[in-house]
Amino acid sequence: MRPSTSSLPVGERSPDSSPPHPPARKRKRPSIAATAATASASQPPPSLAKEPSIQNLFSAQASAGASQSTPNDSSPNRKKSKTQPSKMQSEMYSFSSKLASGNPQPTNTNRRLSGKLNKGFQPKTGTTKLVVKTLKPQPVWDANKYFEETWAQLDQALNVIFTQAPxxxxxxxxxxxxxxxxxxxxxxDIYARLSTRCKQHVRGTMKTSLLSKQRQSNxxxxxxxxxxWTVWNQQMHTIRCIFYYMDRSYLLQTxxxxxxxxxxxIFRDNIxxxxxxxxxxxxxxxxxxxxDRSGKDLDKSCLRQAISIAEQxxxxxxxxxxxxxxxxxxxxxxxxxxxxxRRDLLALLEEHIIENKVDYLTNQDSIADLLDDYATKDLEQLYALLQRRRLGSKIRPAFERWVDDTGTxxxxxxxxxxQMVVRLLSLKTRLDNIWRTSFHRSEELGHALRESFETFINKTKKSAATHGTDNxxxxxxxxxYVDQLLRGGAKAIPTDLTLHARDNAGKEEYDENEAMDEDSEVNAQLDQVLDMFRFVHGKAVFEAFYKKDLxxxxxxxxxxxxxxERSxxxxxxxxxxxxxTHNLEQMFKDVELAREEMSSYKSRMEEREERPKVDLNVNVLSQAAWPTYPVVPVMIPADIQQAIDEYERHYKSKHSGxxxxxxxxxxxxxxxxxxxxxxKELVVSSFQAIILLLFNNVEPSEHLTYDFIKSESGLPEAxxxxxLQSLACAKLRPLQKHPKGREISTTDSFTVDPTFWHDKYRVKINQVQLKETKEENKETHERVQEDRNFECQAAVVRVMKARKTIGHSELIAEVIKATRSRGVLDVKDIKKNxxxxxxxxYMEREEGNMYSYIA
Structure with a gap:
């Protein structure tokens, strides 16, 4: 069971269910005061005068907590518990109040006499923090200085190369x-300076030298x-050796x-x-x-070099x-x-210019350059030229290769x-536009586009991103990405993927601020995502993450x-x-039934003229349809627990067993x-509320230690x-961490941030619940991998039961075919199953690499 948008706990029906969310409690000296949530997020907050005080809500919890433990960081103003800890505990955790509040103890300045102890010497017990200071100051790294020094050496080397010195x-x-x-x-930066330096040399030294010579003939x-040109090539060979890493790692990606x-x-443009x-x-x-035509000797090498320079x-x-x-x-x-x-001349021209040059016109690197530059007009001209001899399909190999390499x-x-999905959608949008405008909706190139997408989208590898699985x-x-769309609406759609931008693709000028229909934009974006989703073979991974986010x-x-959502x-x-979608539909039904159940519960309370102290909202969910959630131990405030018990009695009176x-x-x-x-009204998670309530009856400047917060909340360390990180280290920080930092340590202490402010009255702090942890991501991947193994084994049994006897290669092919929609395992993993x-x-091996089914 889980909580509704506006309120606290959640329950579940059947063996596995979900817990609720504690409300806020208020004490006499409120640094932070809290009230329980309203029944619906859309309803206005109740007036302050009618709200129950935190003292009333949590008086029972406060007295119970006081009888259980005493915080180790109590300040002089903090009330002490009446119940003393046991002797062993007091001996283990006995600290000075001044030390706990952060005040240093006086230091004994008497020096110990040589060979004996001073009178009244008390040896220090417990751990001591040893600080080792580096006497020699560490040099400060200056990246800009290193860059300038390196470029000075490179520039000196370029001078040597250009002057042809040793x-x-x-x-x-x-x-x-x-x-x-x-x-x-x-x-x-390196490329910019190298390019400028080369241009200066070609425009200056080389060009000036060529123009200054007196020549007798062309x-x-x-x-x-x-x-x-020969000298330039020799110089560039040396330069490329020096800048080879930049060439491979940077330039080739542009x-x-x-x-x-x-x-x-550079040589062609300037010479x-x-x-x-x-x-x-x-x-x-x-x-x-x-x-040569007149019978004289032809300088063939000179002509060949000249042609290589003039090549288009x-x-x-x-x-x-x-x-x-x-x-x-x-x-x-x-x-x-x-x-x-006219006909014969045109046929002759097309033969020499197109047919005899088809390899040049469909060169992989040349077409890849056009696709990299999104040169739709150049690609259209190329396709139209090839189509004059019905050779437009010759572009397919180079086109497929580029799509596969880029997508992979x-x-x-x-x-x-x-950013994977955004980049893939942008790529698909560009390629669709090229197919429509440049390739004139060629059926063969359309098939090439879809097959290439299907190929690279289903490539998998075992990596850290998938936690060692091949999901x-x-x-x-x-x-x-679908979760991002359904949470954010049209605002979550990147500008270049909007329906307005796609309709105006290829136009040099259009109004970017033109009003758009948000519903149309979201539906169009969902259609695009679904079009990409069709390429995915292993839909089990999508189903697991979509279900969890839903x-x-x-x-x-x-x-x-x-x-x-319904769409x-x-x-x-x-x-x-x-x-x-069976389980997904059941999730929507559970939420609707939970609303009806809450309405019934509140009506019953009104009939009895009972007004609950806590405005509780519960979602009762069927365990089979929803994702599984671990049980996290936490100390629930007494009034919240009382409200939970009242609801549970009402629910069980209607649904026995x-x-x-x-x-x-x-x-x-x-x-x-x-x-x-x-x-301010803070929208927080249950765990955030429990921790914030600990600051209700303390002075604004009083520190609560990490250990105190952990023991009072009952939460596990993780x-x-x-x-605490969401409350003291995020963008919105109602708490301050001491010392400051981005990571939480067991030695930290916390206070209320007196300068906390936000323009809105209602501030959402509970983003921590919406963020997926690494552990959750790993657990989901591993569960999907385990399910795929079971599905693979079930597919093997079905095939063996139907065929009785089958060869190894044929069995592998049948299993891949049967599991394609959910996610095909690697052949090695199929063999393991x-x-x-x-x-x-279930089966046994036979001679000839065959398998037989055991009934």
Whole structure:
């Protein structure tokens, strides 16, 4: 059982149930005062005058707690318990009040005489904190200084390379320094300076030298440029060796290409494309060909080098080819040539320009560059050019390879797994637009797109992200993204994924601030997510995480829209069948029944003219449909326990033979808290409420130690740490931690933050309940893995029972086919499950790598 959005405890029906949420209690000197939660989050808070005081709510608990233990950190103003601890306990935990309150004890300044003790010497007992100070000051690391020093060495090395002086530096040392800078996230700075330095050298020294020479012919100009090209290549070979780590780890991940591509482009842009040199270079190449045609000797190596410099990029070639063919056809029409001439000329041009160049036009690297740059117009021109000879499908291998490589990199990027679905949706949106506009909805390329997505989305590996299992990480992240959408609504949708942005994809200008329909945006986004969900084979992982997140949303009332919740459930039912959504539908039914049960309980209390001291709200849930939750020990305040008992008597009077187990970790409530800057209503979890109530009857400056909070709350250490961190180390901090820090320690103490303030009257602090812990994530993955093993074994038994005898390879194939919808195990794991069934005498091995079923 779990709590409703607005109030406290939760119960469960049948063997396993959920606990409630303690309300707040108030004491005479309220640093923080609290009241129990209202019955519904949408209702206004009750007036202060009518609310029961914390003293009344928890007087029984306070007296009980005082008789059980005495806090070790009591200040001079704190009341002491009447009941003294046992002798052994008092001896073990006897501390000075001054020490507990933080005041130092006086120090004996008398020096001990050599060889004997001073009179009245009392040896110090207990542990002593030893502080070891480093006498030699540690140097302060200056990253910017290291960068400048390294670049100075690199710049000096570049001067040596460009002037062709003897190498007087260690290339290995420079390589290591570049690697260090790249690991410090300075790769972009290195690239920017290297690019600027290379451009200065080419524009300055090389270009000036070429322009200053007096030449007799165009062929001589061509020779001079080729000599400069040869020298540049030699220099770039040395530079690439030094900057190799930056090239591999940074440049190749950008649209600029490799360092070699960058340096070639620098030479072409500044030398070959120069308005003075380019005409002479081209004329020189043409003169070489003319000399060969006239029977003179041809300098073949010179011509080959010239062609390599003038080679066009793929978009330039496609554009020039289309323009060239268009002009030739225009000439035919202008001169009135016969249609047969036009047809034969066009066929000849297409044969030479397209068919004979198909390998160049469908080159993997060239198409990958266009896809990286999202060059829709260039891709459309390329596809249209190939389609002139019905060769558009030749793009498929390069297209599939790029989609698979890009998607695989996103799926296995563990550092950015929280952004996985957003990145995949962005990728899918871009590729869909390319398919529609650039590839003209080609059926074959559409199949290639979907098959590539299905391939990389279902790739799995055993890693720390899945806690050593081969579960689908994509299924988990899709479930979490859906949770984000259903909790946040349209505000949770990234701007570039909105319906408005997709409709205007490819347009250079559109109004980004145009009003949008939030319901339409959420539904469109859910459709996109579901389209990606269809690719996932192992849906068991998605189901486990979606179910766990849905439970949180229902119990804590965090859904942005009930219609969106129902809409998503209907989509899943259509996609996966009624069996998949059976438990999810039962969860919605339980919440509705719980509301009716609470209404019946309150009506009965009104008939008896009984007004409960605590406004309790309970969700009674069926254990089979909901996720399992561990029982967390906690000390429940007396008035809360009384309210729980009253409800339990009412419930059992209507439903005999049922047992309620309370899950207090799921409960939440509202508390009234008085700070120096005003009164606030805090929405907190049950554990947060219990800890905050400990500060009710203390002075604002009085410290409560970690051990005191732990003993008074009764919570285990992990929950104490987690709850205190949410109260004293998060963005909203009603408590202050001493000493300050982001981690909770057993030596810390805590006080109320007198400066706490928020613009809103009602402040939500209980985000800790919505956050998944690493332990919960690991438990979910391991449970899914265990279920997949059972499903695999069940599939093996079904196949063996139907076939009686079957070969090993055929059995593996049948099992993979049968378990595809829930999640296919690795072949090695399937073999392990077969061995387990053999040990249990469900089947046995036979000769010829065969298996037979044992009835």
């Amino acid at each position: 190498v007087n530096f260690s290339m290995e040392e420079l390589y290591r320094r570049v690697e260090n800078l790249c690991r410090q996230k300075r790769a972009e 062929i001589q100009v061509l020779h001079d440029v080729l000599d400069a 649209s600029r290409g490799s360092l070699q591509d960058v340096t070639i482009k 070959f494309e120069d308005a003075t040199l380019k005409p002479d270079i081209i004329d020189g190449a043409c003169e070489l060909i003319s000399a 990029s793929l978009p330039e070639y496609v554009n020039d080819a289309a323009n060239f063919m268009t002009k030739e056809i225009d000439r035919c029409e202008f001169f009135g040539l016969d249609q047969s001439t 990199q996103i799926v296995f990027d563990d550092k950015n797994d929280t 689908s990480k994509t299924g988990e992240m899709i479930a979490k 439970a949180r949303r229902l119990l804590m009332g965090r859904s942005a829209s009930a219609d969106a 998503m459930l209907a989509r899943l039912k259509t996609e996966c069948g009624a069996e998949f 049922r047992k309620l187990d309370w899950k207090h970790s799921l409960a939440h409530c509202q508390m009234k808290a008085k700070f120096s800057k005003g009164t 929950e104490v740490n987690r709850t 077969i061995d387990r069934l053999i040990e249990k005498d």
